[in-house]
Amino acid sequence: MPELKNITGEIAKDGSFVRQSNRFTTPFGKGEGKLPVEAGRYRILWAPVCPWAHRSIIVRALLGLEDVISVGTLDPIRPANPHDWAFTLDEGEVDPVLGYHFLSEAYKKADPDYKGRFTVPAVVDLHTGGVVNNDYFNLTRYWETEWKEFHKSGAPDLYPEELRDEIDSLNDILFHEINNGVYKTGFARSQEAYEKNFHLVFNRLDWLEERLSHSRYLFGDRITESDVRLYVTLARFDIAYFNGFLANAKMLKDYPNLWGYARDLYQTPGFGDTTNFEAIKKHYHLCAVSTNPEKILPLGPDLSIWNTPHGRDRKYS
Numbered sequence: 229m230p231e232l233k234n235i236t237g238e239i240a241k242d243g244s245f246v247r248q249s250n251r252f253t254t255p256f257g258k259g260e261g262k263l264p265v266e267a268g269r270y271r272i273l274w275a276p277v278c279p280w281a282h283r284s285i286i287v288r289a290l291l292g293l294e295d296v297i298s299v300g301t302l303d304p305i306r307p308a309n310p311h312d313w314a315f316t317l318d319e320g321e322v323d324p325v326l327g328y329h330f331l332s333e334a335y336k337k338a339d340p341d342y343k344g345r346f347t348v349p350a351v352v353d354l355h356t357g358g359v360v361n362n363d364y365f366n367l368t369r370y371w372e373t374e375w376k377e378f379h380k381s382g383a384p385d386l387y388p389e390e391l392r393d394e395i396d397s398l399n400d401i402l403f404h405e406i407n408n409g410v411y412k413t414g415f416a417r418s419q420e421a422y423e424k425n426f427h428l429v430f431n432r433l434d435w436l437e438e439r440l441s442h443s444r445y446l447f448g449d450r451i452t453e454s455d456v457r458l459y460v461t462l463a464r465f466d467i468a469y470f471n472g473f474l475a476n477a478k479m480l481k482d483y484p485n486l487w488g489y490a491r492d493l494y495q496t497p498g499f500g501d502t503t504n505f506e507a508i509k510k511h512y513h514l515c516a517v518s519t520n521p522e523k524i525l526p527l528g529p530d531l532s533i534w535n536t537p538h539g540r541d542r543k544y545s
């Protein structure tokens with residue numbers, strides 16, 4: 229996530245946080261002007277703390293693309309230069325494929341004049357060593373639609389044709405009111421902007437709570453792209469956003485349906501096994517929030533409850 233000192237250019241006059249746009253947005257696909265789809269050609273750089281990166285890693289796992297697109301992992305604690313991310317390695321080591329210490333090296337390789345924040349996820353073309361795509365909003369959709377020929381057999385269709393319009397509409401809502409809603413709450417620089425976004429988040433959680441009383445997942449009994457997008461924010465809610473972003477009307481575990489739903493997904497391969505709570509906790513509390521000058525790492529909340537029975541595999545009417 230961005231750190232407060234890095235986002236001064238992204239605060240509007242009324243104190244609202246307005247996220248920078250992505251610099252590398254060339255789509256994957258066939259034909260001119262697209263990034264060719266080729267096994268072994270790309271490496272996705274992610275930090276397990278980051279919800280935007282986490283969703284592309286979950287989809288990669290659900291579709292069985294692990295041997296097709298490799299992964300480089302960045303550390304939860306940002307290096308001394310606050311604009312960078314360092315690879316999770318022992319001292320003196322470099323990323324074994326790219327030979328880099330820092331994420332910025334991949335951005336600078338692609339554009340020596342790059343002026344934005346160095347963000348994850350970032351997809352690097354191994355032919356050049358430079359970032360070719362950091363379009364977190366669309367990356368999962370490329371994995372789902374353009375990389376189909378490499379999906380494992382029996383991979384779920386996370387973006388089925390007949391639901392695409394509905395999924396797109398829900399994803400927009402989830403982006404503005406949930407995924408980015410918590411950031412707009414936490415990064416608000418005025419009471420008014422904070423309160424507006426706080427209500428946006430909790431009104432939408434109430435709506436989702438109701439929706440999930442009728443079906444196991446957001447679109448019936450199948451997991452879709454929208455579930456991945458909602459999950460990444462729910463997984464960080466009680467451990468990071470409740471305290472760190474003052475999104476504290478309720479905790480996730482106070483919503484019976486949302487909490488059961490989140491545990492159901494967590495216990496599904498691809499979700500829980502890519503969720504690193506310790507990294508999330510460290511990053512948000514030690515790097516991201518400005519309210520913890522002594523850098524105290526909280527002991528709670530109890531994470532073992534994520535493995536308790538969820539009861540979501542029942543009949544819905």
Ligand SMILES: N[C@@H](CCC(=O)N[C@@H](CS)C(=O)NCC(=O)O)C(=O)O
Pocket residue numbers: 229230231234247248249250277278279280281310311312345346347348349362364
């Ligand atoms: N690329 C997007 C979203 C991705 C994003 O914000 N990633 C965060 C991690 S959750 C990041 O890498 N932040 C680094 C920074 O702000 O310096 C953006 O520019 O806002």
